[in-house]
Each structure stands twice: as structure tokens, then as C-alpha cells.
Amino acid sequence: MTPNLTALDPTDPVFISYRQKDGTGVAAELAWLLRAAGIPVWRDRDDLPPGDTEARLKQAIAAGISGGILVVTPDVVNSRVVKTLEAPHLLELHHEHEVFALGIANSARTRDGGTDYDAPDRLLELRPGTLSGVDQHSTERDALLVLIRGLVWHRISSLRDRIQATDRTFHLSLQTRNTPQVYDRTGDDLDIRLRPSDHERLPSANGLRDLKDIIGLLPDAATRSGAHRVCVRGGAHLSVAFAVGAALPSSRIGHMDVIDQQGAVWASHGEARFTDQPQVHAVAEGSNRSPARAGRAAVAVYVDLLPLRSDTAFARYLEVNSELVAWRHLRSTSDTLLDSSLAGEVAADVAAQVRSLSNDNVNAEVHLLLRCPFPMALLIGRLTNSLRCVVYEWDDSDPIEGEDYRARYVPTLKVRASARSGAIEDVLISELA
CATH class of the missing domain: 3.40.50.10140 (Toll/interleukin-1 receptor homology (TIR) domain)
Structure with a gap:
């Protein structure tokens, strides 16, 4: 031929x-x-x-x-x-x-x-x-x-002139729930796709291991392109969205736009900070000065940014995690659907709350339980540079053993934006979770 x-x-x-x-x-x-x-x-x-x-x-x-x-x-x-x-x-x-x-x-x-x-x-x-x-x-x-x-x-070398000649934006699409095949591509600079999962809620452990081994290329790909900003679209499990955000931290890429499934733009161009007009507040918190844990201290933050509260899985999490030195439950101050135009402010405020709880407890490892729109997971992740985070996924499937049918949070990824080998340090979930 x-x-x-x-x-x-x-x-x-x-x-x-x-x-x-x-x-x-x-x-x-x-x-x-x-x-x-x-x-x-x-x-x-x-x-x-x-x-x-x-x-x-x-x-x-x-x-x-x-x-x-x-x-x-x-x-x-x-x-x-x-x-x-x-x-x-x-x-x-x-x-x-x-x-x-x-x-x-x-x-x-x-x-x-x-x-x-x-x-x-x-x-x-x-x-x-x-x-x-x-x-x-x-x-x-x-x-x-x-x-x-x-x-x-x-x-990336082949795309650099195209990126430079347009708006100097690095375009990235991300999907973890679709079954990847050739016709799923978007024409973006990179189309990240993971192995589909056999689990009704949780991502594929093998797919996460693929991402772990390859995610270290992502920040260099964006900067090698000569881009000044990153635009992400698609949809993914929140732990993956957070990890991709952490792989493109604000210290490397100054501006990130995330386009949701309805076409709305969620943008962030700042750093973690307490905003002049608070966007989130702690509706509950606690501490334990005698935790049953050796080594680095651990804190937990439940980031619930959806309009209707859902506390059952977090309550279950607290019941079985006595090793925490502190925890905090964050909610949006509006208690309504988030306004995408305020996404950067919300992400900055959440990241500041998370960072402050870690810093107040001797740079504790943060166990992060997210209940928020997909774009917010990315925007929060990009503001966590230097933090050690364990990110969880929500699961309401029937238990493999036992009789507790309450929804639960499953530890999924260990993430640190500044890690030399890539933002994902470890995959914690198993295929049979």
C-alpha cells in the first residue's frame, strides 16, 4: 500500500x-x-x-x-x-x-x-x-x-509551533469511565485515558498503576510545549482528577481552566490562600492528642461542596480511623450549587484550609475525602504542592464482607505534587476493593 x-x-x-x-x-x-x-x-x-x-x-x-x-x-x-x-x-x-x-x-x-x-x-x-x-x-x-x-x-515537539501560534494553551482531555478506543480521541494535545474498571464505582487499580508510572511526564510535557496555561476537559474519578491537578501545580503552570460537561469554565490562576470573603467554612472539626499511630501524623479533611449534605460515609470513616490527630469537615458558605466563576476562589480557600490543618499538626499527612464537581478536584489538586495527601473514592456498593451497607470512603491514591518520580507516589486500592 x-x-x-x-x-x-x-x-x-x-x-x-x-x-x-x-x-x-x-x-x-x-x-x-x-x-x-x-x-x-x-x-x-x-x-x-x-x-x-x-x-x-x-x-x-x-x-x-x-x-x-x-x-x-x-x-x-x-x-x-x-x-x-x-x-x-x-x-x-x-x-x-x-x-x-x-x-x-x-x-x-x-x-x-x-x-x-x-x-x-x-x-x-x-x-x-x-x-x-x-x-x-x-x-x-x-x-x-x-x-x-x-x-x-x-x-509535544511536533505540537509546539501550533501551541505557540494560537493562545499558548496546553489542551488536555481526561476520562476514566469511557472504554478507550481510537474514536474517543479529541484532537487535544494529550488525551489521557485509563483502563475501564470492573467495579461499579471505583477506578481500575491497574489503570491507576499505569497512570502512576507515566504521570511524571505530564508537567514536563506542558512546560516543553511553551504553554502559559492549561485547559482540561472531560470527566474522571475525583482521585484521578486531583492527582492530575497535583501533577500540574500552580508553581509550574500559572493558570488552569477546566471545562465541564455543560461547557462552563472553572478557572484558577492563584495560590492557596484564605480569601477576603470566605468561600468555605468548617461545619465540624475535632482533634485527638493521643492517636494510635506511629510515624508521621495524619489529619483528615472532608471537602463537601455539593448542595445537599451527605455525611454518612464520612461518619463511618471517622469511626474506624482513631489514628487521626485532627479532622475538619468543610462546606461551601453558600450551600447552593457552586458558581463556576468563583471556582478559583473556592479552590484557594479549600487548599488554604487543608494546608493550615496540616501545618498546625507538624506537617501531617492529609487524608482527603472529596465530594465536589470534577473541575474542583483538579483545581484543588494544583494548589497542594509540598503536601502529602491520601485521596479517597466514595463507594456505596454492597460490602464484600460484613453487614455494614453504609457508603464508605476507600483510600485510593497517595499523592504528592513535589515527588520527583511523579505526583502519584502509591496506588492504595485493589481490583477487588
Whole structure:
């Protein structure tokens, strides 16, 4: 097939070429990590429409891709489609277009157990040295993460002129509840998508681990783009929204807009501070100077910004967490639907309350229970630089054991914006939570 040599769009998906017999596992892991990093993926198992496989494959590739990954496994030598259709097409695009990124995930081993860097040419029946200039890594997870980092930097470099020529805004979409596939992309600079969860309320633990391993790229991606502000849209579990906000702290990106599902803009351009006109207040608080906890002190903040109070899950949380040195229940001073035009003020006031409770208790770890609109979780998260937070998800599903049917808060992520490896320090939830 002759490639379409018109200009390529850097926001188009990356195509994963692999042999199903022994490459499916690697291809699946690559796909989920790429999606968590914000790069849409074209993969036959997820995106191939009904009909003749080869004809539909040609049609899908011709529709537009911005890069490709050749998954080279020993049995790829027996794949006619990979050798005669996919690999030649990806190579030609790579040679003809600077914007087209190509990588290799190679599982072939030498006799001494190392990566066989000559195997891709040999197994794909190419002239020796044909793939010598292509970014090549083994298929261990750490190596795949390095490969994906290169693809993210290539994508941002290709988008930088576009971002500079418009309003210098980095556009990001975020979804944790949709089933990711190629047609879910938005054309934003990054489209973060996580593995769908089998749980009716809670996010996928494996999806959160993907995000943990990749989220450290996000702040550098935004700043490498030359953007002065970030615009986020979509919808997500609140723990994920908070973590993404923490990964884009106000100290790195001065202004953030979040567009909700109705198109309203929730904006923040300041820092954590007590506002002149208070936006939130503590409706209840408590302390315990003899907590049953060793190590760093812990405090809890319940941020309930929805009009109708719902205290049951928080009351249950307090019953079983005697190790807290202090806790605070915050509500909006208006007790009505939040006005999106006041989002920055509300976020600043909430973050100041959270920071003050932590500081007053020897820089305590903050256990954060959020009940608020999706945009507020992002805007609060971006103002928590230097705080250590454990973020929870609300769950009202039937208990796995016991007879307590009250809703509960489940510890989900350990988040610290200033952590060197990325804002998510640990995933606390399990797939069977």
C-alpha cells in the first residue's frame, strides 16, 4: 500500500503492529501505557471494524496515524500482514515525515539473555541495518516506559509551533469511565485515558498503576510545549482528577481552566490562600492528642461542596480511623450549587484550609475525602504542592464482607505534587476493593 504523504496530524493515534500469537500481551500493555500518557492508540483488537481484515486494516491506517510501534516477537517472522503491509507502511511514513514517530518493542533475546538488536531486521526480512536508526527497547515495563517517554516528547515537539501560534494553551482531555478506543480521541494535545474498571464505582487499580508510572511526564510535557496555561476537559474519578491537578501545580503552570460537561469554565490562576470573603467554612472539626499511630501524623479533611449534605460515609470513616490527630469537615458558605466563576476562589480557600490543618499538626499527612464537581478536584489538586495527601473514592456498593451497607470512603491514591518520580507516589486500592 502506498502511504498517504499529505501532512500528518501529530494528534492522530499511534499504530501498534504485532503478531497476535506471541505479541498480544506486549501490545496490550503498550496500548494502556500510551493511553495513560495521553497518546491515542490504533490497535486491531480494539479498533478494527467488521469485514475483511486486510482491507479494513488498510483503510484504518490510511485514515491517519502519527506514529507506530513495531512489536517484534519471535513469531512475527510468520506474519504476512506485519511483514508485507504494516512494517513497510510504517517505515515509509517514518522516512517521509519528520513528524512521524517510530519505535520498536523487541522481545527477541541473544543466547546470553540480552536484547537481540539485530532481530527486527532479520525477523521482518529487511535488509540488515534498515531499522538501526529506529528507537528500540526491550519489552520489560521499564523499557516500555522509556519508549513511551520518547513518543510523548516527539508529540509535544511536533505540537509546539501550533501551541505557540494560537493562545499558548496546553489542551488536555481526561476520562476514566469511557472504554478507550481510537474514536474517543479529541484532537487535544494529550488525551489521557485509563483502563475501564470492573467495579461499579471505583477506578481500575491497574489503570491507576499505569497512570502512576507515566504521570511524571505530564508537567514536563506542558512546560516543553511553551504553554502559559492549561485547559482540561472531560470527566474522571475525583482521585484521578486531583492527582492530575497535583501533577500540574500552580508553581509550574500559572493558570488552569477546566471545562465541564455543560461547557462552563472553572478557572484558577492563584495560590492557596484564605480569601477576603470566605468561600468555605468548617461545619465540624475535632482533634485527638493521643492517636494510635506511629510515624508521621495524619489529619483528615472532608471537602463537601455539593448542595445537599451527605455525611454518612464520612461518619463511618471517622469511626474506624482513631489514628487521626485532627479532622475538619468543610462546606461551601453558600450551600447552593457552586458558581463556576468563583471556582478559583473556592479552590484557594479549600487548599488554604487543608494546608493550615496540616501545618498546625507538624506537617501531617492529609487524608482527603472529596465530594465536589470534577473541575474542583483538579483545581484543588494544583494548589497542594509540598503536601502529602491520601485521596479517597466514595463507594456505596454492597460490602464484600460484613453487614455494614453504609457508603464508605476507600483510600485510593497517595499523592504528592513535589515527588520527583511523579505526583502519584502509591496506588492504595485493589481490583477487588
